[in-house]
Amino acid sequence: MNTPEVHINAVKLAKTVKLTEGSLTILHDISLTINRGETVAIVGASGSGKSTLLSLLAGLDLPSHGEVYLAGRPLHTLSEDERAAVRAADVGFVFQSFLLLPSLTALENITLPAELAGIKDARSRGLALLEQVGLSARADFFPAQLSGGEQQRVAIARAFITRPAVLFADEPSANLDAATGQKIEDLLFTLNAEQGTTLVLVTHNNDLAQRCQRQYRMQAGRFIDSDLKGLANVG
């Protein structure tokens, strides 16, 4: 087996936000390393800082302290637009609240990132992905006409259309019934297996966390007994 290639590397990340009075530190001293093709779960209580961490790893936001590297590129030194270019090329993101554009149809939502990245066969890729998430019949529906689970599946298809090297998914199966949730999780792992995508997901669901190769556990903005299961697996 080849030596695993480091895909995501975070060094002593911290995030502090300014409030009207004083400031609040949401993340303290977070360090992690994720290899290419790995599946990693981040778990923790609500408000522990999972979404915030994900946004830093994906280059949506800048850390207050520390460094974050994606495929060797130092995201913390890049400008907003340079990070946008990185995201367009390499990153897929499934948001906790889906965030589909209400004025675009399901298909158009899916093809949007591909069009932004200038990919030619965006439409055929989009149709194929719709097929894969079982929504071919809903291609021309607007988000408001879709159920929560359907919106979630559109969001996942959208995240995959650029065939990103890494996919961040923020609670992809929350708000869904067990069966649908299961289907969506299967979808994620299938795509991970087919395309070799690095998968970083946030979840409250223990089963889902267990399907990942490693877990990080968060509490009040810090990792606790980090990566125990992962180590156990190795051992």
Place this chain on the structure above:
Amino acid sequence: MWASIAWRLFWRELSRGELWVIAFALFLAVGSVVSLSGITEGVKSALMQRSAQFIAADKVLRSSQPFEQRIVDKAEQLQLKTAQQMQFDSMLFAGDNLRLATIKVVSSSYPLRGELVLKRGNVITATEAATLTPGQLFLEARLFDLLGVAVGDEIELGMSRLQVGGVIVNEPDAPLSVFGGAPRVIMHLDDVAATEIVQPGSRIGYRYLFAGSTENLQQFESELTPQLSVHQRWQKMDRESAIGSALQRAERFLLLAGLLGIVLAACAAAVAASRYSQRHTQAVAVIKALGATTAQIRLIYGSHLLLVVLFSLLCGLIAGQVAIGAVQWGIQLYLPDYRAEFSMRPLWLGSLTCMICALLFAARPMWRLAATPAIEVLKRPAAKFTLDTLQWLTGAAAIWALMWLFSGELVLSIGLFLLCAGFAAILMASAAVLVRLAKPMAAGQSSARKLALANLKRRLWANSFQLITFSLAIFLALLLYFLRAELIGQWQRQIPVGAPNQFLVNITESQRSVLDSFAAEHQLELGQYYPVVRGRLTAINDEQLQQEATKDDRSQQRVGVGRELNLTWLSQLPDNNQLLSGSWFSRDAKAQVSVEAEIAERLEVKLGDSLVFSIGGQMVTAKVSSIRKVDWNSLQPNFYMILSPDLLADFPATYINAFYLSAERTALLNQLARLLPTVTVISVDNIIAQVNDIIAQVTIALSFILLIICIAAALVLVAQVQATLEQREQELAILRTLGARYAFLRNALLLEFALLGAMAGGFATLLAEVMLLTVQQRVFELPFSPHYNLWWMGPVLGIVMVTLLGWWQLKRLLRIPGAQLMRKVLQG
């Protein structure tokens, strides 16, 4: 790739409303600028053309020297039409009768504007048309009696004999102000040499008449003017027009009022653009999170704005041009030979306005939108409408730039701008106070009222901008409505119904009693008899005046008036005269004269100078005791020189009087002419009709502006309500889930808007009253009188307008079933 995304988003956004509000606001701005400036230009050129008829040309060059071919040639090079005209007084002989007449000699091309109507016959009611041909004379009707001639008889003039061709029915440029002139005669230029009247030194006035396009005329004037001698000067036109200054005021008023409408429209565009940007914050964040750069976002949203701007600009230009066309068509109904001139000015003015509005009002929020960081995806968008400082500054700059562009006057635009800013500040402060007051009011009210008050308070507090724009909109509508009434009223007062329209000139002392009894018999109301004695000003202090400008320009002598003046004596200052300096004759004033300001300036006459008049061969000396300003626009007998009663009482005088005659009784004039053949009747019906036409035209333009202001005001309202739409949807969804019933929600909504409308209407009324009273006293010089109608119209207008528009936009929200609303809110 961005283009297809942009296009798709644009297409879907069209159904959401804000883009339409921006588009409509810009459309309104462009359309109103184009049509207003086009219409004022149209009305102005109609007036110019109408005035042109009164001088029979577009431009007239007067000279005391014989015609120069080079001037005519030059005009013809510039494609101008030309005509020549001479005028002199001379004796006419017909058998034993002789009479002094004013002879007008014209070339074949006369008149260039207006219509010369000649008839074969001896009364103006004659039907057979005639044209001026060499060898013939046409006479004013009264000359037929005075000379005892008929059509076809011969008359001696100078050395030649000419045949009577008929009667002058209409001479377009007949003098109006020369009360008491000699009877008029028209003859052809080809005959003048044979009369041998034109000799060196004879007193003859020469006129060159020119007509053509405005551009060519301007070029001609600017090229010729430096070459003119002291004997040649351009005839001023403005005095002839009875409403020149009123129209000028109206024009500025139109433009400024239109401008305020545009400012309102621009505010609507700014609000809508802000709202649009705010609603798109999350979409932009998402697109950015998906990898779009700021530049790509700018392209996407910039193209939206560009499409809207282009669309509005095009529609606005077309609509404006259509409105101009309609008004030009309307003018043509009044003025059959009106030539509509196409002008580019309204079009570029409209385009420029559109660009200013789009760039400074709408582009800024869009620019800010593109700068939204991707991380915003993780935040719930704050449903708050804000304008940043730069937006305020650029908006204010844009408003001022528009004001300047329109008024063309720096000081005026700054003044008006500060005034508006002051109003906005006052409104903002009042809104803050009111919101504080509303707090204790909310206690102890029914729950619908409580909800309404609570909503109102929250939103007012969040942005009193809304209240300000509502108030300003209503204020402008009210102000314009009342000013329009005042302006029209002022014009109508200038020419009240029943004001004298027939002037009688040359009434002798003995004819006064005949006239009095004629008037009594036919229930005509005669005015005051103004005595007139004709005299010539011969010297100022001890300096003799030259009666003619001579070839010797180096002569230091002052040039006199050059013709006999109508002198009058009065013991009281006439109504439409205003003393500029000195004082009016005291009861026992001896040998004094009051001089009109313009002629005083021309003759360099000061208070205390003594003027010598030659009256019927006698010399009379009078000291200048006052200088008067005369309102030449008023249709009243006006005099350059008014002498103190002691001086002239002994000279034989003729009198001027006037009365009003309704149109259907004009036949009386013929009776009067038979009864008093030597009295000249001058009818000013033409002028009055002209004034009324123009008042009608300007009134239409004013109403048009009022309409635009109202639409702009409504648009601001629509934009504002739309800005709160999403927030309201959320609230309604929550209230419905909590069990609020339809009637309750409806009442709360109606009450909220009614209160808002009442507040805005109240502020607007207050401001409008202050403004109106100021304008009334400063501009129209009227006594202080409050506008009682305003006090109920303002609040009612506010309540009705705001409630209706609010209800119209929000009623569908109330009807959406709760579950659907919930879903809509939750799923964005």
